[in-house]
Amino acid sequence: MLNRLKNLFPQRGSGVAIELGSERINIAQLQKKGAVLTLKQLCFAEVPEGIFEEGRIINPQELGELIRTTLADNKIKATHVSTSVPMRESVIRLIPLPAELNDREVRDLILNHEAALYLPYPREEVDIDYQKLDLVTDDDGLDKVQVMLAATRKEVTDSYIETFQYAGLSVKVLEISSFAVLRTIKEQLRQFAPQEAVVLIDIEFDCT
Incomplete structure (x- = not known):
């Protein structure tokens, strides 16, 4: 996924x-007015057999x-x-x-070394992205940076x-569904203290 993933709402247009599912597709279009996002269009279509x-x-x-x-039936115009x-x-x-690594060193280490140790597939068969998270101190008292690795088969x-x-x-955002759900409700999650546990359940037709 590296170089295929972009930030949400990355450009004008x-x-x-x-959302693609084996039973139906869900389509939503947002409209931004100032700093406020509103739902402009929401529709769905049943998926016939033989596609999934x-x-x-x-x-x-x-x-x-x-x-x-x-899109045409619902008069939705979109380019991406x-x-x-x-x-x-x-x-x-x-x-x-190690926390002292710069961004270039982190990138090289993740893509060329660490990824192969954590993936159940050959490195050349996956698209990879990563994100630096928080600094932590390990059991030996050494400062480390946590890096989240995300990969999907090509x-x-x-x-x-x-x-x-x-x-x-054209695809401008391609990510993992659970990350999208978390970003959607991140403001609600901030209501909880760091020591509190929050359970999120995403109930779908073919997976939960």
């Missing part, structure tokens, strides 16, 4: 958020055409899309690294990109 198999896209062209038709892959298709790991990433190409949309 007409964008739309689409065991939760994975096997017919990107037909799915892309379904998206294109649904924000979307996410399911958590079950991803590998997420927390990796402690065949999964490519199936999403190909689907939206058939739909006439």
